[in-house]
Amino acid sequence: MTEASPVKEIKNEKYSSLAAVRQVSSDLEEASDVDEAFQLNLESKELVVTEEINKNLLRKVDLYIQPMIWALYTLQYMDKVTNSYAGVMGIQKDLHFAPNEFSWLGTAFYLAYLGAEFPISQLLQRFSFVKTLSACIVIWGVVLCAHAGTKNGAGIITARVLLGIFESSITPGFVILTSQWYKKEEHFARIAYWFSCNGLGGILGGSIAYGLAHHSDSYTIEPWKVLFIVTGLISVIFGGFFYFYIPENPSKAWFLTEEERLFQVQRIKGNQQGYGSRKFKWHQFREAFRDPRTWIYIIWGLTAQIPNGGLGSFSSILLNKTLGYSPQQSLLVGLGNGAVQIASGIITGYIATKTGKRVIVGAVSCSITLLATCLLAFPSSTKVRLAGYYLIPFYAIGMVTILASITSDAAGHTKKLTVSAAFLVSYCIGNVIGPQTFRASDAPEYRPARVTMVACLAVATTDLFLLLLINVRENKKRDKMFAEDPTWYVSPDNAEFLDLTDFENKNFRYSL
Numbered sequence: 075m076t077e078a079s080p081v082k083e084i085k086n087e088k089y090s091s092l093a094a095v096r097q098v099s100s101d102l103e104e105a106s107d108v109d110e111a112f113q114l115n116l117e118s119k120e121l122v123v124t125e126e127i128n129k130n131l132l133r134k135v136d137l138y139i140q141p142m143i144w145a146l147y148t149l150q151y152m153d154k155v156t157n158s159y160a161g162v163m164g165i166q167k168d169l170h171f172a173p174n175e176f177s178w179l180g181t182a183f184y185l186a187y188l189g190a191e192f193p194i195s196q197l198l199q200r201f202s203f204v205k206t207l208s209a210c211i212v213i214w215g216v217v218l219c220a221h222a223g224t225k226n227g228a229g230i231i232t233a234r235v236l237l238g239i240f241e242s243s244i245t246p247g248f249v250i251l252t253s254q255w256y257k258k259e260e261h262f263a264r265i266a267y268w269f270s271c272n273g274l275g276g277i278l279g280g281s282i283a284y285g286l287a288h289h290s291d292s293y294t295i296e297p298w299k300v301l302f303i304v305t306g307l308i309s310v311i312f313g314g315f316f317y318f319y320i321p322e323n324p325s326k327a328w329f330l331t332e333e334e335r336l337f338q339v340q341r342i343k344g345n346q347q348g349y350g351s352r353k354f355k356w357h358q359f360r361e362a363f364r365d366p367r368t369w370i371y372i373i374w375g376l377t378a379q380i381p382n383g384g385l386g387s388f389s390s391i392l393l394n395k396t397l398g399y400s401p402q403q404s405l406l407v408g409l410g411n412g413a414v415q416i417a418s419g420i421i422t423g424y425i426a427t428k429t430g431k432r433v434i435v436g437a438v439s440c441s442i443t444l445l446a447t448c449l450l451a452f453p454s455s456t457k458v459r460l461a462g463y464y465l466i467p468f469y470a471i472g473m474v475t476i477l478a479s480i481t482s483d484a485a486g487h488t489k490k491l492t493v494s495a496a497f498l499v500s501y502c503i504g505n506v507i508g509p510q511t512f513r514a515s516d517a518p519e520y521r522p523a524r525v526t527m528v529a530c531l532a533v534a535t536t537d538l539f540l541l542l543l544i545n546v547r548e549n550k551k552r553d554k555m556f557a558e559d560p561t562w563y564v565s566p567d568n569a570e571f572l573d574l575t576d577f578e579n580k581n582f583r584y585s586l
Contacts, residue, residue, distance in 0.1 A: 206243070353488075447466065
């Protein structure tokens with residue numbers, strides 16, 4: 075039976091009375107289309123969130139939610155790039171890799187990530203969010219430990235496939251978590267903070283790898299095997315913590331009082347979207363692909379992730395073979411890259427929050443990354459190349475911009491998950507292509523790969539400026555329609571918790 079949106083049936087008509095509007099709310103509620111916070115919204119309708127209450131709630135949510143997100147995002151990055159560290163710890167020799175076989179470790183991971191993205195997103199919507207995500211974390215930790223038991227290239231490529239399947243849950247999961255707990259103007263900074271934990275993961279992972287490589291004679295097994303076992307066990311432990319610690323949504327928050335839960339509902343009401351509905355809605359799925367923003371996200375994901383995919387697998391090798399550092403030195407030098415990513419996330423998060431210009435901040439950061447790839451690709455000086463390598467983490471702010479835009483601007487739970495999955499599929503494709511640009515025949519300079527990075531970042535930077543223009547245009551169009559006719563659109567009662575999309579809810583405004 076074809077599903078129809080009650081809002082679509084009336085969106086081209088002016089509401090003649092508030093009674094008609096309330097009927098839409100009633101119809102949506104009876105059809106189970108409403109958000110999980112709908113009833114709490116009715117109970118909290120008379121509450122007023124003062125500035126003091128807002129600050130106290132934000133502080134409490136940050137204190138209880140953010141540390142767990144930071145820890146897990148740090149771990150997922152460590153787990154993802156273990157193959158890069160293993161690349162200079164002897165894995166290619168020990169497993170008798172063919173000349174281009176190492177490239178397939180990164181490619182296999184992202185091919186699996188790509189294939190699993192839509193199914194995993196559906197699981198996160200249809201079943202318990204916390205149980206599903208924690209199960210994925212525990213399983214990928216077990217799979218990472220299993221890397222140490224592989225005997226050849228085919229075995230470890232298979233392990234990377236399984237790792238990619240279950241790690242595909244973490245980013246869409248955290249996008250939903252952020253939209254549930256934070257106001258629209260808080261999204262960019264919070265995503266910047268947890269995404270910058272990739273840098274912390276790089277520092278911790280590189281430090282662990284360096285320590286293991288430095289004391290390689292102390293182990294009865296190869297140090298890269300110890301690396302996989304240690305990082306895998308940590309992931310298993312934190313996956314268990316996540317299950318018991320994180321509430322299913324704010325309406326079930328164990329660390330908030332009953333009154334605070336009601337205030338939290340009112341606090342996020344301005345997002346024009348609630349906690350999420352478990353009902354899959356085909357009209358929202360179709361709308362996701364009619365939205366030009368979705369295609370902008372997809373283009374950015376593809377073009378920006380080709381450089382990222384290459385560096386994710388070959389960063390340590392690039393420092394070793396191209397820039398001339400020893401294997402152990404390359405692990406230490408690479409730590410600076412992580413520090414820059416942490417600093418850039420904190421600084422840009424602060425700037426975007428203060429100015430409210432998140433897309434502009436992202437576009438400027440992407441421009442810095444374009445400059446960085448030019449420095450890495452064209453000069454012959456090792457110091458200049460290293461400077462470019464250290465500036466490349468600013469690309470992550472472009473990623474933060476896209477994720478924050480999906481979190482804030484893709485309203486409707488099915489639409490949000492669909493847009494997120496579509497973007498992450500393109501993200502995967504870029505990361506699949508990236509390692510393949512580093513061909514063994516181009517070693518040690520890998521010049522074609524470095525020039526490819528420049529071309530891709532030029533497109534990605536232009537793409538973010540296009541997103542800004544489209545959002546400005548649509549906001550002005552809606553403002554103009556309201557100025558000409560205040561009754562052009564009258565929202566249903568409790569529209570914020572009826573799981574409406576940004577197309578359906580004309581009170582919605584896009585981020586700049």
